[in-house]
Amino acid sequence: MQGGLRLSEKWGLNGTNLVCPICGEPQGFSYLGQIDEEDSQAPKYTFTDPCDKCQSILNADGVFFIEIVSETNDIRTGRVGVLSLEEAEKIFGKGISRVNLLDYPRYTKIFDNE
Numbered sequence: 176m177q178g179g180l181r182l183s184e185k186w187g188l189n190g191t192n193l194v195c196p197i198c199g200e201p202q203g204f205s206y207l208g209q210i211d212e213e214d215s216q217a218p219k220y221t222f223t224d225p226c227d228k229c230q231s232i233l234n235a236d237g238v239f240f241i242e243i244v245s246e247t248n249d250i251r252t253g254r255v256g257v258l259s260l261e262e263a264e265k266i267f268g269k270g271i272s273r274v275n276l277l278d279y280p281r282y283t284k285i286f287d288n289e
């Protein structure tokens with residue numbers, strides 16, 4: 176079958192969980208089959224489009240800040256904060272991205288003092 180799913184020799188359908196790239200909420204499940212020449216196992220989680228909740232915040236000019244451990248360690252802590260675009264530009268200047276990674280010290284300074 177042209178364009179069909181090629182099964183992994185090792186992993187079969189080789190499933191992955193689809194998650195929102197912003198809040199990490201599950202969005203579904205997908206099958207990747209064989210993903211490379213080495214026939215690697217599919218990643219446990221794969222980012223998909225933002226979920227409806229996050230997309231509605233983006234549509235309402237919200238700016239996301241995803242807390243990470245430190246500037247040199249981008250592992251997420253699980254906290255996600257939102258500021259209005261106006262508030263975010265006051266702090267970070269014009270041209271700020273709509274979805275940002277922010278290290279623990281700076282995240283705490285902004286979101287734990289409210």
Ligand SMILES: [Zn+2]
Pocket residue numbers: 195196197198199200225226227228229230
């Ligand atoms: Zn989301």
